[in-house]
Amino acid sequence: MSPLKDEAQDGRLIFQEMMRMVPLPDRNDSGNTIKRYMSERAAWISVSDVPFLQGAMAYGGQGGLTDRPYIYEVTTLAANPNFYNLLVTVRQPTAPSTNAAGDFFPLADAELPLGPVCFSALVSFRPSTVSEIAAQEMSVQSRFAGILGSRPLAEWEPVPPMDIAGIVASLGTDLVGTFPAVDMKKVDLSSYNEGKPLHERRELLLYRLLAPLPASDPDVHIMVHAFQADRNGLLMVGNQAGIGFNLGRAASLSYSFVVHVNPADAVMGYGEDQWWIMEACFPRLEAGRAIIMGKIWSPEGVHVATEYQDGILRPAQPRREEKGKL
Numbered sequence: 001m002s003p004l005k006d007e008a009q010d011g012r013l014i015f016q017e018m019m020r021m022v023p024l025p026d027r028n029d030s031g032n033t034i035k036r037y038m039s040e041r042a043a044w045i046s047v048s049d050v051p052f053l054q055g056a057m058a059y060g061g062q063g064g065l066t067d068r069p070y071i072y073e074v075t076t077l078a079a080n081p082n083f084y085n086l087l088v089t090v091r092q093p094t095a096p097s098t099n100a101a102g103d104f105f106p107l108a109d110a111e112l113p114l115g116p117v118c119f120s121a122l123v124s125f126r127p128s129t130v131s132e133i134a135a136q137e138m139s140v141q142s143r144f145a146g147i148l149g150s151r152p153l154a155e156w157e158p159v160p161p162m163d164i165a166g167i168v169a170s171l172g173t174d175l176v177g178t179f180p181a182v183d184m185k186k187v188d189l190s191s192y193n194e195g196k197p198l199h200e201r202r203e204l205l206l207y208r209l210l211a212p213l214p215a216s217d218p219d220v221h222i223m224v225h226a227f228q229a230d231r232n233g234l235l236m237v238g239n240q241a242g243i244g245f246n247l248g249r250a251a252s253l254s255y256s257f258v259v260h261v262n263p264a265d266a267v268m269g270y271g272e273d274q275w276w277i278m279e280a281c282f283p284r285l286e287a288g289r290a291i292i293m294g295k296i297w298s299p300e301g302v303h304v305a306t307e308y309q310d311g312i313l314r315p316a317q318p319r320r321e322e323k324g325k326l
Contacts, residue, residue, distance in 0.1 A: 014211035024110050027073070038069050038110045052128070053219045054083075055258040056226065058121035060251070062132055069105035071114060074225070090119040122279065128262045128288040139280045139301030146186060152174040153206055153275045156185035165244025174292050175273035182207040182228050185275075193240065201240050203280040205231070212270035218263030225266065226257040229278055229294045229307040237282050237290040237313055248316035253289075256308040275299055288314050 022038045025121050064070065070090050078085040093112035097105050141148060160168050161177030163186075174277050187204035234250040259266060268274065277297040284291040290313035296305040 012176075012178055014209075021072070022105075022107060022110075024071070024107075028073050028076075029310065031100050038071055038107070052125060052223045052263040053259065054124045054126040056121050056123045056256070058119065058255045060119055060253055060255075062116055062118040064118050065092060065096075067102060068093045068112075069097065070119075071110060077122070080128065083124060086123045086125075088121045088123055089117050091115055091117055112167045115135055128264075131262070136303040137188065139303070140204065140277050140295070141301045142295045144187075144192075144202075147189065147192065148204075153185065154272065156187050156206060159184040159186045159205055159231065163235045163239065164247055165239045165246070169245075179231060181210060181224055183210055184228065184231070192283065196284050198240055198285060201282060203236050203240075205278045205280065206275045207278065208272075208276065209268050209270050210272045213268065215267045218267055221267045222259055222263070225276070225296050225305055226307065229257065229305075230255060230309070233280070233292045233294070233309050234281060234290055234311045234313050237285065237292050240282055241290075241313070243313075243315040248314045250290075250311065251312050252309055252311040254310045257305060258307075259305045261302065265298065265302055269299070271300075285313065288312055306311060 003063075024038055057158070070092055073089050073091075075087045075089075076085075077087050091114040094115045095111055095112050098108045098112075099106050157173045158176045160171075160173065161175055161179065185206040187206065189202055189204060193201040209224070213224070217222075230252070234252060235244075235247070238247045238250060240242050250266050254324055268276065276299060279295045279297060282291065283293060290311055292309050294307040294309075296307070298304050
């Protein structure tokens with residue numbers, strides 16, 4: 001099947017293009033084999049010889065640069081078949097890519113000296129199991145039926161490339177941007193949120209695949225869910241907290257993603273009506289730090305996964321006026 005007709009020619013990368021990774025020679029550290037990969041682009045890493053992806057706890061260390069690749073090193077922490085754990089550390093070369101054009105990163109870049117860790121993650125995997133007991137809250141489709149049913153889902157405005165109220169007011173709400181892998185829409189909840197305290201406000205982001213993914217590999221579908229859940233997260237908190245026109249700094253510090261279901265329930269169908277929903281809420285804002293929690297809902301109303309992100313969020317500080325000479 002080809003990409004959705006509206007997105008086929010707009011330059012957005014599909015998931016398979018975004019995820020290209022180049023295997024590098026393994027490294028041995030005190031008898032422990034470390035798998036190494038280099039990104040052709042910034043990307044997650046897929047592991048195919050363990051049970052399906054269950055969750056990740058990630059920490060940011062240093063900002064990434066776009067003129068050089070990411071080097072991923074993957075170490076097995078626990079090979080328990082019921083709860084397989086990996087440690088992923090990510091660094092970048094201390095110098096820009098040897099390919100000045102920057103359209104791809106050649107293998108020679110992997111030989112450059114590496115800088116400090118800019119990202120690390122504990123990633124867990126588990127096998128499928130029988131659901132002997134199950135419980136979830138009322139689905140987002142039921143709770144927001146009136147708003148979601150007010151128009152076809154595809155007719156909501158696109159998710160802003162950078163969801164900062166001041167920028168959106170300047171550039172408009174119809175920009176699609178180049179965010180890869182998924183087509184995303186933002187439901188207008190301004191009337192719903194009006195007058196509510198921060199912890200009761202919600203944002204609903206709709207998303208569907210730009211191109212089909214094989215159902216035989218649930219991990220890639222789970223990575224799509226985790227990837228899109230990180231879009232505009234802390235920026236949405238800033239808007240809801242009233243600093244969208246006065247945002248000073250927003251930076252993610254930690255990111256947690258947990259899958260609640262067996263892999264078949266996380267697989268994304270492909271088509272015009274295959275809209276998934278991320279329901280975002282904002283439970284805490286204090287001491288320059290903000291929390292966003294996002295629930296991932298399938299088109300059938302199944303709560304598939306939850307993301308939890310902590311980060312820095314501060315308003316812009318007024319410039320200090322320099323004292324003039326007497």
